[in-house]
Amino acid sequence: MNLQQKIYKKLLEVPKGKVTTYGELAKAVGLKNGQRTVGKIMNKNPYPVIIPCHRVVMSTGKIGGYAYGEHVKTKMLNDEGIEIENGKIVDSENLIYRF
DNA sequence: TTGGCGGCACCCG
DNA sequence: TCGGGTGCCGCCA
Known part of the structure; x- marks a missing residue:
């Protein structure tokens, strides 16, 4: 089980309508300061359809980056019922899923 | 508020 | 096999 496999698996635990942060996800798989690692893994993820x-x-509530463009990411989150305003999630504190 | 650099797995040469 | 560069961040000054 690679680290990336664990990351993908963890990410699948996040229910629709909720989100998680790079830092939380990193810690969830055993990394203390692996935020960038998570970001890189996401960027290179081999299963963009199921992940x-x-x-x-x-962690600040901002959307962050996305391999296919931030606007695409924003739109997808909107489709799941998450409101985005000025590049950041509205009321993110209640939308972030804790493992 | 903004900028800069730290920290880490993965990829490529 | 090994070393250096890279990236959808996060914290501290």
């Missing part, structure tokens, strides 16, 4: 990498945001 909801758009549900991962920055």
Whole structure:
């Protein structure tokens, strides 16, 4: 089980309508300061269809980046009922899923 | 508020 | 096999 496999698996635990952060996800798989690692893994993820990498945001509540463009990520989150305003999630504190 | 650099797995040469 | 560069961040000054 690679680290990336664990990351993908963890990410699948996040329910629709919720999001998680790079830092939380990193710690969830045993990394203390692996935020960038998570980001890189997401960017290079081999299963973009089954991996909801758009549900991962920055700890500040901002959307962060996305391999296919931030606007795409924003739209997908909107489709799941998450409101985005000025590049950041509205009321993110209640939308972030804790493992 | 903004900028800069730290920390880490993975990829490529 | 090994070393250096890279990236959807996060914290501290």
